[in-house]
Amino acid sequence: MLVFVFVLEIIGTVSFAISGAVVGLQKNMDVFGVSILGLTTATGGGVIRDLILGNFPPVAFRIPAYAITAICVSLVCFLPAVRKVVLSNKNFYNKVLLITDSAGLGLFAVIGVKIAMEAAVSRNLFMTVFVATMTAVGGGIMRDLLAGDVPFILMKHIYAVAAIAGAVVCALCWDVLGNNLSMILGAAVVFAIRLLSAHYKWNLPRAQSAENNVKL
Amino acid sequence: MLVFVFVLEIIGTVSFAISGAVVGLQKNMDVFGVSILGLTTATGGGVIRDLILGNFPPVAFRIPAYAITAICVSLVCFLPAVRKVVLSNKNFYNKVLLITDSAGLGLFAVIGVKIAMEAAVSRNLFMTVFVATMTAVGGGIMRDLLAGDVPFILMKHIYAVAAIAGAVVCALCWDVLGNNLSMILGAAVVFAIRLLSAHYKWNLPRAQSAENNVKL
Amino acid sequence: MLVFVFVLEIIGTVSFAISGAVVGLQKNMDVFGVSILGLTTATGGGVIRDLILGNFPPVAFRIPAYAITAICVSLVCFLPAVRKVVLSNKNFYNKVLLITDSAGLGLFAVIGVKIAMEAAVSRNLFMTVFVATMTAVGGGIMRDLLAGDVPFILMKHIYAVAAIAGAVVCALCWDVLGNNLSMILGAAVVFAIRLLSAHYKWNLPRAQSAENNVKL
Numbered sequence: 001m002l003v004f005v006f007v008l009e010i011i012g013t014v015s016f017a018i019s020g021a022v023v024g025l026q027k028n029m030d031v032f033g034v035s036i037l038g039l040t041t042a043t044g045g046g047v048i049r050d051l052i053l054g055n056f057p058p059v060a061f062r063i064p065a066y067a068i069t070a071i072c073v074s075l076v077c078f079l080p081a082v083r084k085v086v087l088s089n090k091n092f093y094n095k096v097l098l099i100t101d102s103a104g105l106g107l108f109a110v111i112g113v114k115i116a117m118e119a120a121v122s123r124n125l126f127m128t129v130f131v132a133t134m135t136a137v138g139g140g141i142m143r144d145l146l147a148g149d150v151p152f153i154l155m156k157h158i159y160a161v162a163a164i165a166g167a168v169v170c171a172l173c174w175d176v177l178g179n180n181l182s183m184i185l186g187a188a189v190v191f192a193i194r195l196l197s198a199h200y201k202w203n204l205p206r207a208q209s210a211e212n213n214v215k216l
Numbered sequence: 217m218l219v220f221v222f223v224l225e226i227i228g229t230v231s232f233a234i235s236g237a238v239v240g241l242q243k244n245m246d247v248f249g250v251s252i253l254g255l256t257t258a259t260g261g262g263v264i265r266d267l268i269l270g271n272f273p274p275v276a277f278r279i280p281a282y283a284i285t286a287i288c289v290s291l292v293c294f295l296p297a298v299r300k301v302v303l304s305n306k307n308f309y310n311k312v313l314l315i316t317d318s319a320g321l322g323l324f325a326v327i328g329v330k331i332a333m334e335a336a337v338s339r340n341l342f343m344t345v346f347v348a349t350m351t352a353v354g355g356g357i358m359r360d361l362l363a364g365d366v367p368f369i370l371m372k373h374i375y376a377v378a379a380i381a382g383a384v385v386c387a388l389c390w391d392v393l394g395n396n397l398s399m400i401l402g403a404a405v406v407f408a409i410r411l412l413s414a415h416y417k418w419n420l421p422r423a424q425s426a427e428n429n430v431k432l
Numbered sequence: 433m434l435v436f437v438f439v440l441e442i443i444g445t446v447s448f449a450i451s452g453a454v455v456g457l458q459k460n461m462d463v464f465g466v467s468i469l470g471l472t473t474a475t476g477g478g479v480i481r482d483l484i485l486g487n488f489p490p491v492a493f494r495i496p497a498y499a500i501t502a503i504c505v506s507l508v509c510f511l512p513a514v515r516k517v518v519l520s521n522k523n524f525y526n527k528v529l530l531i532t533d534s535a536g537l538g539l540f541a542v543i544g545v546k547i548a549m550e551a552a553v554s555r556n557l558f559m560t561v562f563v564a565t566m567t568a569v570g571g572g573i574m575r576d577l578l579a580g581d582v583p584f585i586l587m588k589h590i591y592a593v594a595a596i597a598g599a600v601v602c603a604l605c606w607d608v609l610g611n612n613l614s615m616i617l618g619a620a621v622v623f624a625i626r627l628l629s630a631h632y633k634w635n636l637p638r639a640q641s642a643e644n645n646v647k648l
Contacts, residue, residue, distance in 0.1 A: 033586035054272025056486025064558040126280040154249035270488025370465040
């Protein structure tokens with residue numbers, strides 16, 4: 001179980017580090033800015049989760065593996081060959097960002113479920129899902145705030161909705177399917193919802209376009 | 217006492233949720249963005265307060281009532297009929313934002329006083345007022361940062377000043393007037409200072425307009 | 433030892449308060465906005481450090497000296513005579529910001545090393561340096577986010593690198609040179625790296641200028 005979760009965490013860390021690093025590349029940051037953004041995106045959600053649950057110091061500060069992974073991934077993204085490919089094509093950049101951000105979102109949501117389940121004295125679905133969602137979206141919010149963008153979570157179709165759906169699925173299946181299967185299922189739900197919503201351009205109603213429909 | 221405080225908390229939550237939701241409407245966010253902004257504004261200050269005082273997990277994560285209230289209020293703000301009224305008139309929008317933000321500010325300041333008083337081993341006026349002010353302004357700062365604005369607290373006339381004044385009044389009256397009366401009085405002070413300062417356009421001196429006065 | 437560390441902390445607090453206040457002046461904030469920005473910059477890093485290490489409530493909330501120092505310094509910066517000098521000359525403003533920000537960065541890095549060393553059950557170089565770096569950069573990140581700028585740490589040449597270098601030097605010398613000497617040495621390393629890099633315009637490679645070099 002522990003190795004399995006660690007592998008998921010590392011995949012999530014790599015995904016979010018890539019998403020942070022490519023935003024840094026796009027914003028023309030130097031090699032250190034890109035690394036900081038990769039590191040913050042990859043570890044931010046977990047730090048928020050540990051602060052909420054009262055786990056001190058947060059695991060990202062205790063175990064170097066996460067930070068080192070995130071920084072190495074960011075440095076790889078900065079290599080001229082990689083950078084050229086990512087930046088040469090706005091479409092490709094957007095696709096990389098969508099896929100890595102969605103993978104990180106799904107994986108950190110289910111890891112959040114697991115840690116909230118273990119930490120909570122009583123199992124409370126609301127708290128588990130809320131903590132899992134914060135774990136999932138925290139890194140991306142930090143990335144977007146630091147980079148000077150309005151966070152994805154407020155602007156992208158079906159972002160936190162996807163994280164919540166996956167966390168609920170994972171939490172509800174926890175005792176039925178076993179932990180590992182629940183985590184894979186939950187992460188897959190998040191990933192699928194995000195990719196489908198991007199592909200089919202699903203959108204929730206917007207305040208002012210909808211405004212037009214109501215014939216202001 | 218407990219019911220009384222809970223009622224104040226719910227009124228504060230509703231107020232801040234409205235202030236967050238109308239900013240989201242103004243920024244043309246979708247229904248989920250509006251809900252997230254309402255939720256963050258309503259619960260952000262309390263989460264910061266609980267982190268500072270070492271109450272884990274923060275009450276907003278333990279008790280669903282606050283989050284559910286904030287989300288329902290945000291959804292109501294998103295209803296076409298409500299949205300149309302709020303957005304059709306910039307003056308009306310500003311008035312809604314002023315009143316709800318001021319009410320939330322006052323209520324969360326005095327709730328912050330109460331919780332700091334109970335948490336602190338020794339009653340320390342400085343810490344009580346500082347924690348109360350963070351409780352009051354935290355949600356609004358998060359709202360403005362997420363929405364990509366420079367926070368109210370740095371730009372609006374008499375914002376944190378009002379929260380500090382109300383917290384000091386509440387803390388000083390605590391043993392004299394009793395808790396409930398002190399909380400009502402403190403919240404009323406904040407609300408009154410905010411509305412009066414907005415109505416009479418009280419302003420603290422500004423760096424560069426004042427700059428002109430000193431004949432640069 | 434305690435007096436020595438307290439003196440370093442106060443010098444760091446004064447430095448960071450100035451750096452926050454002058455950004456507030458530049459952004460044309462009122463006297464309260466300037467004070468809040470000075471206060472946040474001066475105490476933000478320490479609050480983040482205490483949250484990470486699980487010290488509740490953070491020392492800035494328990495001991496009024498830091499907040500009072502930061503607010504008094506901000507008010508002095510707002511005096512017309514001081515303000516006029518700082519704002520009349522963009523070069524002078526930039527120099528003040530560079531020197532105060534670098535001094536604060538260095539001092540808070542080594543104070544972070546000290547507190548992490550004392551807090552950690554086991555001395556772990558990674559955690560010590562990570563916590564020290566967060567202590568050093570936290571206040572400046574908050575200042576820049578509140579003021580609506582992309583944080584220094586992502587854009588300035590050799591910013592977090594300097595903090596990390598100083599923290600490593602301080603931590604490695606801790607048992608060899610004694611605590612006080614290690615702290616002075618570490619802070620001096622940070623300060624020197626920052627000033628030298630600004631003077632000689634050292635830059636780490638940037639994503640897109642470097643991009644041009646690889647003949648996109």
